[in-house]
Amino acid sequence: AQTVTQSQPEMSVQEAETVTLSCTYDTSESDYYLFWYKQPPSRQMILVIRQEAYKQQNATENRFSVNFQKAAKSFSLKISDSQLGDAAMYFCAYRSGLRTSGSRLTFGEGTQLTVNP
Amino acid sequence: GAVVSQHPSRVICKSGTSVKIECRSLDFQATTMFWYRQFPKKSLMLMATSNEGSKATYEQGVEKDKFLINHASLTLSTLTVTSAHPEDSSFYICSARQGFLNTEAFFGQGTRLTVV
Numbered sequence: 001a002q003t004v005t006q007s008q009p010e011m012s013v014q015e016a017e018t019v020t021l022s023c024t025y026d027t028s029e030s031d032y033y034l035f036w037y038k039q040p041p042s043r044q045m046i047l048v049i050r051q052e053a054y055k056q057q058n059a060t061e062n063r064f065s066v067n068f069q070k071a072a073k074s075f076s077l078k079i080s081d082s083q084l085g086d087a088a089m090y091f092c093a094y095r096s097g098l099r100t101s102g103s104r105l106t107f108g109e110g111t112q113l114t115v116n117p
Numbered sequence: 118g119a120v121v122s123q124h125p126s127r128v129i130c131k132s133g134t135s136v137k138i139e140c141r142s143l144d145f146q147a148t149t150m151f152w153y154r155q156f157p158k159k160s161l162m163l164m165a166t167s168n169e170g171s172k173a174t175y176e177q178g179v180e181k182d183k184f185l186i187n188h189a190s191l192t193l194s195t196l197t198v199t200s201a202h203p204e205d206s207s208f209y210i211c212s213a214r215q216g217f218l219n220t221e222a223f224f225g226q227g228t229r230l231t232v233v
Contacts, residue, residue: 043208045161045224091160103149103214105222107160 002027004094006108013082014116021077021111023092031097034068034075040088051075087115119145121213123225130201130232138196138228140211146191147213151222155208167194201232
């Protein structure tokens with residue numbers, strides 16, 4: 001079974017600074033997808049960024065980028081120019097590329113990000 | 118992105134009663150829907166996966182007779198918590214996917230269930 005580990009329960013960053021959230025995963029599969037979701041106090045899950053395992057290029061979405069190290073099974077999220085609205089719980093998630101997996105998401109434990117003004 | 122609407126957002130029920138939570142995909146057909154449970158400051162735990170027109174697949178440890186899931190149409194799935202107990206109090210979240218090849222799952226707003 002796949003597992004996703006986020007070793008930082010809490011992180012803080014100063015507004016306008018850069019912060020990196022860590023995520024590692026364990027899988028024996030070669031075809032899979034990785035995601036970062038944001039859950040603000042409203043509890044609504046919001047997709048931040050996704051990465052296909054077959055792509056070597058790291059995904060980027062505006063101020064959000066990932067460092068995908070497939071061999072190391074590492075998938076960190078970098079938030080540049082942090083804003084107060086970035087404060088939230090961030091979840092790393094894994095999804096198998098196999099149809100038999102049922103396309104379920106496996107989530108990490110989450111990292112609570114605080115942005116200080 | 119696509120919209121998934123979950124209703125109600127909050128519900129309080131008495132012990133022993135049943136409560137139904139609805140999850141609707143508003144602008145797409147959801148072949149697969151997922152139900153999660155989330156405890157405070159914890160991660161999302163998958164309870165079950167439902168495919169339209171077939172029985173839900175429950176995760177190990179989830180009581181299928183207690184958490185009834187119905188996915189009768191391509192836009193609606195329901196979770197019924199039967200004979201609710203205070204320990205069932207939690208935050209329940211649904212998500213929906215349009216098809217296997219579509220990698221993104223869209224989430225509902227969640228339902229805060231309190232059993233008194």
